[in-house]
Amino acid sequence: MFLVDAAITGRRQVARDTFVIAMHAPEIAATVRAGQFVNLGWASGPLLRRPFSVYGAEGEHIEIVLKAVGVGTAQLLLMTLGDRLSCLGPLGHGFGLLAGPQSAVLVSGGLGVAPMPLAAREAASLGMRVIWVHGARSSDELCSESEGNQVIWATDDGSRGFAGTAVAAAPDADLVLACGPNRMLAAVAVRWPDALVAIETYMGCGTGVCLGCAVPLERGGYDRACKEGPVYRAADIDWASLPPHLSYAVTA
Amino acid sequence: MTCDLSVAIGALTLRGPVLAASGTFGYGTEVSLLERRALGGMVSKGIFLRPREGTPPPRIAETPSGMLNAIGLQGPGVEALIRDYAPKWAEWDFPVFVNINAESAAEYGELAARLDGVPGVAGFEINISCPNVEQGGLYFGNDPRAAAAVTESVRKRTRLPVWVKLTPMVSDIGVIARAVEAAGADALCAINTFVGMSIDLNAYKPRLSFRTGGLSGPAIRPLAVHLAHQAARAVRIPVIGIGGITRSEDALEFLVAGCAAVQVGTATFVNPCAIAEVHDGIATFLEAKGLSSLADLPRYPPRD
Numbered sequence: 152m153f154l155v156d157a158a159i160t161g162r163r164q165v166a167r168d169t170f171v172i173a174m175h176a177p178e179i180a181a182t183v184r185a186g187q188f189v190n191l192g193w194a195s196g197p198l199l200r201r202p203f204s205v206y207g208a209e210g211e212h213i214e215i216v217l218k219a220v221g222v223g224t225a226q227l228l229l230m231t232l233g234d235r236l237s238c239l240g241p242l243g244h245g246f247g248l249l250a251g252p253q254s255a256v257l258v259s260g261g262l263g264v265a266p267m268p269l270a271a272r273e274a275a276s277l278g279m280r281v282i283w284v285h286g287a288r289s290s291d292e293l294c295s296e297s298e299g300n301q302v303i304w305a306t307d308d309g310s311r312g313f314a315g316t317a318v319a320a321a322p323d324a325d326l327v328l329a330c331g332p333n334r335m336l337a338a339v340a341v342r343w344p345d346a347l348v349a350i351e352t353y354m355g356c357g358t359g360v361c362l363g364c365a366v367p368l369e370r371g372g373y374d375r376a377c378k379e380g381p382v383y384r385a386a387d388i389d390w391a392s393l394p395p396h397l398s399y400a401v402t403a
Numbered sequence: 404m405t406c407d408l409s410v411a412i413g414a415l416t417l418r419g420p421v422l423a424a425s426g427t428f429g430y431g432t433e434v435s436l437l438e439r440r441a442l443g444g445m446v447s448k449g450i451f452l453r454p455r456e457g458t459p460p461p462r463i464a465e466t467p468s469g470m471l472n473a474i475g476l477q478g479p480g481v482e483a484l485i486r487d488y489a490p491k492w493a494e495w496d497f498p499v500f501v502n503i504n505a506e507s508a509a510e511y512g513e514l515a516a517r518l519d520g521v522p523g524v525a526g527f528e529i530n531i532s533c534p535n536v537e538q539g540g541l542y543f544g545n546d547p548r549a550a551a552a553v554t555e556s557v558r559k560r561t562r563l564p565v566w567v568k569l570t571p572m573v574s575d576i577g578v579i580a581r582a583v584e585a586a587g588a589d590a591l592c593a594i595n596t597f598v599g600m601s602i603d604l605n606a607y608k609p610r611l612s613f614r615t616g617g618l619s620g621p622a623i624r625p626l627a628v629h630l631a632h633q634a635a636r637a638v639r640i641p642v643i644g645i646g647g648i649t650r651s652e653d654a655l656e657f658l659v660a661g662c663a664a665v666q667v668g669t670a671t672f673v674n675p676c677a678i679a680e681v682h683d684g685i686a687t688f689l690e691a692k693g694l695s696s697l698a699d700l701p702r703y704p705p706r707d
């Protein structure tokens with residue numbers, strides 16, 4: 152884990168209201184694995200840091216993907232090149248991919264695309280055929296960037312690709328990785344109990360001490376999204392007890 | 404010039420005045436990045452005799468300059484603490500206090516007796532902000548007799564230092580402070596979190612599953628400085644100030660207001676190096692003021 156004073160080095164739009172921000176964080180770029188996250192803070196920001204899956208890692212830079220869902224993300228999107236972020240990471244346990252499976256299907260919904268580019272590259276480097284399945288409500292909300300040997304788009308309104316959810320559009324494969332709203336991941340758990348899913352929770356410290364990011368487990372009890380997670384075997388989570396949707400609007 | 408930042412809390416001398424607050428530092432083993440050199444001491448995550456699952460999510464909610472938490476004292480129970488953590492503490496060069504919790508005065512004493520003499524356990528911080536199950540769930544910390552009974556129960560079972568962490572949710576903190584001093588406390592920790600609530604306007608219900616939570620962070624600091632000051636004026640034993648300390652200036656406010664030491668809590672969530680920065684900032688301040696030791700820091704009101 153590193154604490155890096157990272158300058159913002161790039162920004163591009165990848166969907167309606169959705170942006171990728173790049174920052175200079177060499178130690179993190181060199182060590183991050185797919186599914187891990189960083190916790191970002193900044194001067195004049197809200198009290199708590201904000202967690203983001205690492206979307207890209209190239210050379211000395213990492214990338215995150217975000218849209219304005221609350222006060223913190225709105226402030227982040229007002230920042231300009233050269234502004235500094237306090238970047239803590241890499242945090243948590245990622246997908247932990249190992250060689251063996253012949254094929255991997257990467258299923259994402261909306262901002263759940265965040266951990267998938269790194270996952271696609273790791274899976275490809277381990278010899279897997281990668282199928283990229285990405286869904287959103289409509290075509291303008293689909294992330295325009297993709298990876299893998301085969302790409303499947305899905306939209307709720309049918310404006311691009313498969314008309315329906317990403318889960319319904321996805322074929323089976325040896326390995327299933329998924330990220331998206333917790334409601335979508337609960338559906339993943341029904342279809343593929345062994346899928347590896349990256350979940351979203353409210354988070355305090357990101358380092359395992361505050362116990363704020365409790366994840367209810369099927370076997371009973373809780374563990375920490377920031378430490379044991381954020382990636383879990385789908386069937387290990389007690390989906391009925393995990394908040395299905397996070398509300399950020401009043402966060403200040 | 405090297406400033407002497409050591410402080411005496413009863414018979415115990417701490418190498419520095421900044422401690423890690425309970426529930427914000429785990430068991431001291433979680434964060435590798437932490438600069439342990441600056442720690443005057445550490446208070447463990449609160450422990451019960453038996454394991455506790457904790458409350459369902461959501462457990463935390465951010466508020467302006469603060470956060471609400473309702474973790475529910477999730478923990479492995481005292482036997483796991485003795486087995487898994489105390490042996491590590493025994494090797495560290497700063498004291499580790501165990502924050503103890505129970506549902507009856509007798510059970511607090513039982514917990515202290517179990518931990519007394521365990522290598523690595525330097526003393527106790529009693530969390531009296533727990534419901535007294537034997538008396539209809541009223542909080543020990545709101546009632547001077549119950550607070551004193553808990554303190555006495557622990558005092559009788561150990562010769563280690565006993566600190567009592569006071570709740571701010573009382574009409575006169577001085578009354579509680581005097582009651583636990585008379586019952587044998589070696590020091591007071593002031594204060595614990597304020598009870599608060601925040602509403603999710605999309606769901607028309609509280610943002611925390613537990614409904615209410617403890618409010619911490621910079622939002623409570625002026626309230627905490629005042630209550631720590633009141634507690635310090637009420638007793639002769641040392642008071643350790645807690646509440647929203649993020650920078651060294653915040654810690655110095657508590658020290659000038661009459662506290663012997665401070666604990667840093669929520670700030671560690673945001674900045675894993677917060678304690679070291681507060682510690683170093685106190686030294687820088689004292690040097691800039693031409694003071695050679697923390698003992699020379701002027702207090703308010705001035706001491707005789």
